[in-house]
Amino acid sequence: MCAALTAGGVSAQTLSEPQPVEYRQALANQYIHEILPYWQKRLQLNDWNVYILLARPEDLRPGTLGNIHWDRELKTATIHVMDASGYPADLIAMLKDMQVTVVHELIHLELASLPVSEADRSNQEFAIDHITDALLRTDMSEAPSGYSSASGPPETSPSE
Ligand SMILES: [Zn+2]
DSSP, X not given: OOOOOOOTTOOHHHXXXXXXXXXXXXXXXXXXXXXXXXXXXXXXXXXXXXXXXXXXXXXXXXXXXXXXEEETTTTEEEEEEEOGGGSXXXXXXXXXXXXXXXXXXXXXXXXXXXXXXXXXXXXXXXXXXXXXXXXXXXXXXXXXXXXOOOSXXXXXXXXX
C-alpha cells in the first residue's frame, strides 16, 4: 500500500503488519481527536462544543459507522465513531473511514438548524454522503499533518 500515514513514529512498514487491537484502538482514538478540530474549523462549527469518542460496534445502530447527538440550545454535540474492533486489519482504510464518519456527522451538525421530516431523512443522508465525499476529495492535498494518504479518495461508508 502506498500511504504516507505516520502517526506517533509509526512507519508505513509497521502499518502493513497486523497490529494488536489495543494499538489500533489507541491510534484510532488519537486520530479522531486530531481530525475533529481540523474539520470543525473547516466547517466553521467553532461555536459548538463537540465531543468525540469511540463506540463499540454493538452500541451503534446496525449498519452504521457512527452517529451524532446535539443540543442546539447548549451548542454541544457528541460524535460516536465505531472503534477499531469493528474494522478489519487495514489501518489506513480504518482511519480513512473514520475521517469520513467524522466529516459526515459534522455536516449533520451544520444542518442542525433545519427541520428534517422522517420522509426526508434518507435524502438528507444521501446529500451528506455526497458533500462528505466532495470535501474529502478537495482535501486530499491538505489533510491534517501526518495523516494524508496518497492512495486515492476515501470510500464513502454508511453512517447514521
Ligand atoms: Zn448521517
